[in-house]
């Protein structure tokens with residue numbers, strides 16, 4: 001089986017490719033910027049470096065939010081032909097905190113209380129009643145940038161005036177007290193294969209490794225593991241990093257990362273996450289190919305309406321084989337139209353014929 005990774009060329013992707021080469025027959029590392037989607041109205045095609053993309057059994061596509069729409073388009077076109085661990089719609093959902101929280105809400109995944117507003121006035125109404133501290137987020141932020149903490153209405157109010165300048169909806173969220181920690185759970189399919197607890201720097205509330213946070217291995221209880229998998233499924237990703245806060249009311253999900261780094265978590269946990277991804281992709285590709293082969297066979301059988309046989313003549317009459325009679329679903333009561341010429345006979349239901 002052959003596979004490809006579509007990425008922005010990160011070290012994490014490079015490591016994953018190396019591990020995938022150990023299990024797949026061949027693996028290509030494709031750069032996202034060299035992809036093109038060609039839509040012709042009647043058909044569509046993906047080009048790589050200007051040439052039609054090779055046929056793959058598995059394509060693991062990832063990239064930053066800037067490429068969310070392109071990744072959605074590419075996986076939509078390639079999805080029916082190969083196994084893709086991230087559903088097309090997930091790219092636009094996962095890179096937008098507003099849509100992601102909506103999915104968590106619909107799937108009943110526990111999350112902090114969240115409001116979405118577009119104007120400073122609407123935000124201030126909520127902020128007047130909200131308990132402090134309160135968190136505010138830009139929908140497309142990553143690495144902890146775009147996440148703000150306000151200790152009082154006064155500071156929240158001036159942040160909101162700045163946020164409103166962006167002229168886009170933003171999130172106001174209940175602050176979950178965790179002592180400056182969060183959990184990064186690495187989800188593959190139905191399980192969490194590695195998890196780390198990240199601790200924010202002193203004087204910092206964001207525990208992202210990119211914000212200077214430090215990670216160490218942690219074992220998740222069944223409930224936390226369950227909500228991590230639930231969040232991944234809600235978004236439509238079989239491979240992702242889920243951020244969880246262990247608050248006083250239990251675990252809550254704050255984010256699903258579709259392009260999670262693997263070095264930090266591998267180092268913190270001692271688990272080779274790249275190897276786990278490679279083996280997972282291999283097994284899921286095998287399963288998907290088998291499923292699709294089964295479906296294709298079924299279709300072939302249900303479509304089989306032709307048989308090759310000798311005709312059964314009763315004097316001048318032709319007796320049709322039982323299977324053919326059954327397939328037509330003709331009944332004795334209905335009228336049919338027979339159309340015959342040399343070497344051919346067609347029998348059609350009269351009403352169908354008249355249509």
Ligand SMILES: Nc1ncnc2c1ncn2[C@@H]1O[C@H](COP(=O)(O)OP(=O)(O)O)[C@@H](O)[C@H]1O
Nearest residue numbers: 135141142143144145174175176182206207255
């Ligand atoms: N509601 C919250 N309560 C407490 N801390 C939070 C909350 N939301 C985010 N944080 C902190 O900020 C970090 C970044 O938030 P997150 O929503 O994961 O955005 P990003 O995409 O920037 O990583 C989290 O890892 C966590 O440490």
Ligand SMILES: [Mg+2]
Nearest residue numbers: 144208243255
């Ligand atoms: Mg995060």
